Amino acid sequence: MLKKMLGTAAALTLLASPAAADIKIGFVTTLTTPVAVIGKDMRDAVELAVEHLGGKIGDDDIEIVYADDEFNSQKGKQATERLVLRDNVDIVTGYIWSNVLLASAPVVLNADKILISANAGPSPLAGAQCNANFFNIAWQNDQTPMALGELLNQQGVKSLYLVAPNYAAGQNMVAGVERTFKGKVVGKDMTVWPSQRDWSAELSKVKAAKPDGVFTFYPGPAGPAFIKQYQQAGLEGQVPLYSVYTLDSISLPLFQKAGMETVLGTKMTQFWAPDLDNAANKKFVGDFRKKYGRYPSFYAAQSYDAINYIASAVAAVDGDMNDTDGLRAALKKADFDSVRGKFTMGNNHFPIQNFYERTVVKDADGNWTTAVGKAVLTNHQDPYASQCKMK
Amino acid sequence: MDYVLLTEQFLNGFQLGIILFLMAAGLTLVFGIMDLVNLAHGSMFMIGAFVGGTITLVTGSFIVGVVLMIPAMLIIGIIVEMTTLRTLYPRDHLDHVLATFGLILFFNEATRLVWGPEGLVVPLPDFLDGTVALGAITYPVYRIVIIAVGLLVALGLYILVSRTRIGMLIRAGASNRTMAGALGVNIPLLFSIVFGIGAVLAGLAGLIITPITAAQIGMGEDVLILAFVVIVIGGIGSIRGAFIASIVTGVIDTMGRSFLDVFLLLFLPENAAESAGPALSSMMIYILMAAILFFRPQGLFPPKGAG
Numbered sequence: 216m217l218k219k220m221l222g223t224a225a226a227l228t229l230l231a232s233p234a235a236a237d238i239k240i241g242f243v244t245t246l247t248t249p250v251a252v253i254g255k256d257m258r259d260a261v262e263l264a265v266e267h268l269g270g271k272i273g274d275d276d277i278e279i280v281y282a283d284d285e286f287n288s289q290k291g292k293q294a295t296e297r298l299v300l301r302d303n304v305d306i307v308t309g310y311i312w313s314n315v316l317l318a319s320a321p322v323v324l325n326a327d328k329i330l331i332s333a334n335a336g337p338s339p340l341a342g343a344q345c346n347a348n349f350f351n352i353a354w355q356n357d358q359t360p361m362a363l364g365e366l367l368n369q370q371g372v373k374s375l376y377l378v379a380p381n382y383a384a385g386q387n388m389v390a391g392v393e394r395t396f397k398g399k400v401v402g403k404d405m406t407v408w409p410s411q412r413d414w415s416a417e418l419s420k421v422k423a424a425k426p427d428g429v430f431t432f433y434p435g436p437a438g439p440a441f442i443k444q445y446q447q448a449g450l451e452g453q454v455p456l457y458s459v460y461t462l463d464s465i466s467l468p469l470f471q472k473a474g475m476e477t478v479l480g481t482k483m484t485q486f487w488a489p490d491l492d493n494a495a496n497k498k499f500v501g502d503f504r505k506k507y508g509r510y511p512s513f514y515a516a517q518s519y520d521a522i523n524y525i526a527s528a529v530a531a532v533d534g535d536m537n538d539t540d541g542l543r544a545a546l547k548k549a550d551f552d553s554v555r556g557k558f559t560m561g562n563n564h565f566p567i568q569n570f571y572e573r574t575v576v577k578d579a580d581g582n583w584t585t586a587v588g589k590a591v592l593t594n595h596q597d598p599y600a601s602q603c604k605m606k
Numbered sequence: 607m608d609y610v611l612l613t614e615q616f617l618n619g620f621q622l623g624i625i626l627f628l629m630a631a632g633l634t635l636v637f638g639i640m641d642l643v644n645l646a647h648g649s650m651f652m653i654g655a656f657v658g659g660t661i662t663l664v665t666g667s668f669i670v671g672v673v674l675m676i677p678a679m680l681i682i683g684i685i686v687e688m689t690t691l692r693t694l695y696p697r698d699h700l701d702h703v704l705a706t707f708g709l710i711l712f713f714n715e716a717t718r719l720v721w722g723p724e725g726l727v728v729p730l731p732d733f734l735d736g737t738v739a740l741g742a743i744t745y746p747v748y749r750i751v752i753i754a755v756g757l758l759v760a761l762g763l764y765i766l767v768s769r770t771r772i773g774m775l776i777r778a779g780a781s782n783r784t785m786a787g788a789l790g791v792n793i794p795l796l797f798s799i800v801f802g803i804g805a806v807l808a809g810l811a812g813l814i815i816t817p818i819t820a821a822q823i824g825m826g827e828d829v830l831i832l833a834f835v836v837i838v839i840g841g842i843g844s845i846r847g848a849f850i851a852s853i854v855t856g857v858i859d860t861m862g863r864s865f866l867d868v869f870l871l872l873f874l875p876e877n878a879a880e881s882a883g884p885a886l887s888s889m890m891i892y893i894l895m896a897a898i899l900f901f902r903p904q905g906l907f908p909p910k911g912a913g
Binding site for chain 1: 824860
């Protein structure tokens, strides 16, 4: 009896397989540790993207295999190895952290599979170590802070103090601001990441330096802690705080709950905003809010884009995941409806796109969110693209 | 030299020292007196933050949170001691390390189950949330409160250990457990209470830092390492040593973070100073510990009667 059932099952599987092969997408993100809130936002966006696609690309079912990097580059690399070697996924995406991506990328690329970063954009992969199989659907780390440096010039900031965490992305962010900021940098502190959560020493130095503005970058739950201490130190209202990737849809509800009104009006730069005016974004933000009852963060927007980006390439090769050349060519075209609007892929496989000014505001219902302003940089390509040998 | 900045950094270092002292005092009671290597002391720091933070959010008062956290941590500490640690005393230190490391994993997972992965943000009452002018410097009110609370606890602990009957029993139990037991002291009960006091001190440290940093899973582990450095520098088993070493460690760590890069700029090119500064400043207290171990292996203030 059992044998017969097994036989039938095997026959059914054989029959079924050509019609409903799975496109297996590996998605590496942080699902545990305190920064798991970011991973959750990304996963929610991926689920929404799959739902919008009807669970299929062409005839093939989409299967997402999530993997947890545990906020640690070694664990991230192991998770990637499991996806590539054990689960045999067709394509790998995700990655929040630059250090995790840098450790994991060789695993995917050596297996001749395609890797698409949905957040991290470390400079080596955009320049000398660019790779035909590596694509980034978010931004290069330097670009957003470069836009911020430009914004600081426009705001008339003459002297600036920088405080950021001492790891790959933190260094890129600081270098990005310094690249475009025309005034004087009066101080710079790189703090221990991720363990340091008390910035009393750095904030005292900021107070003593009396700059026109402070630039910071603290992603995840470190951001609210930094801004809270900024307020407690009496700096808020005296020195304007500018940031990238620190105030987002994950941290703003926390500030709202704590009633920290002084955050309203804070300026930052980003390639996307929940109120950016295009059809794909309206659908994404509207359905995300309907489904989860909150605004999506930029992490979510990029993850949503990553899935649609992959879907556009898979459709272009009719689901033949062994056609790596065809996939690469389609990915290079980036022909899909991005939530950021129209953009192109650069020679190093990083986006050439606009960066906008954003301001923290209350929406019509009183929820704290960000409003998009004018474009600070238009069709901007990262500065490392010229070091990449790909054409 | 900018004296305003220097004074402010000294206060920052002192405040960090106070937090370290609250951790190290509990650790030194448990390690120095009960001879138990307790890696899970950092978990008590975390549990204190989450339990006290939750009470604060439910009652709407941070003061109530702190007051009710004390009996809660005493009970949790005593339960942990009675259920798991008690069986470990006769075994060697490596077994202590293994078992208490297991407790860390257990507490981290338990916290995730109860509170979720995103942690807890605890607001401060308005009267603690501003800054106060002290002469030429303005300083956050709340950090001054932390310093004051720490000093009061230090004083209270000093009186408890050196002037009270329970303190006498603790000291007797520490010098010679068997003899004190033979004289009719209930050693198991005494140890439960000592462990409970240690848990309260760690929980207090965790809770009072939470309005500044927010409560996070695993938040105790980094502080625990520093607290171990402190008790090694201060002399294992000595509350006085733990106090002085905490303040020294806190001040040196903060001063290193704030002035080392400026100092290195005097004789290094800008790029080298920028990258060497943060690296060196995070090593400074370990260098200090190594130096002290070399010259005074028993620590700066070993308790009387020990090595």
